[in-house]
Amino acid sequence: MATEILMPALSPTMEEGTLAKWLVKEGDTVTSGQILAEIETDKATMEFEAVDEGIVGKLLVAEGTSGVKVNAAIAVLLDEGEAMPEAGAAPKAAAKANTAETVEAKASTPAAAQAAAPSAPKSGDGSRIFASPLARRIAADKGWTLPRCRDRAPAAGS
Incomplete structure (x- = not known):
């Protein structure tokens, strides 16, 4: 079954962060404890480790996206031999991706x-x-x- 990877809270006060860099690609096999991404908070850049094993099915948030809320889906992890679900998860993932793009667009208008x-x-x-x-x-x-x-x-x- 597909598992959503959520934006972690890397500190007790963290509400959102920047997904600075993905260290995996779609289709990569990951193991528990493997570093998936670098996430920037307001105070530090930290590495984010996988909790489960599987194959990276889809990266929902692009590198460099700022304002990603804690507990928002950032990627989908699939089991061995499982295909990316089309019906239920795709619209949900697309809606969350659009939300991230909206947050990024708002952040780019300081005027x-x-x-x-x-x-x-x-x-x-x-x-x-x-x-x-x-x-x-x-x-x-x-x-x-x-x-x-x-x-x-x-x-x-x-």
Whole structure:
């Protein structure tokens, strides 16, 4: 029976990852413990091992696809002599592949994301909020503008 290989959660906080590289091809025979792919999280790149034995029937997610959700099907593993099912699994696999393509298309449009970014925070009276250099850099990456430090009041005791 065909077995779906799911995107693993490589850390407790992982919700999605990037399938950086496949180390197997369709039609390859894999054994338990064999490395199938390299998966990038927000913190590291890790190798993903096969849990079962079988033949790689179909790779559902292409190399370099980002935003692949944890527990989403990324490949199909077949038993020896088994053919790739056409009726039930193909539409399900195609729908999941389309979802991955949609996520990838959304990730490739940063201009739309920047247009929806909120403005820099201000206090209730309209004066600026002080920010560290790191906060300023993050704000600049998001397209926000923060006031300069020259508006800062002198420190107490000076």
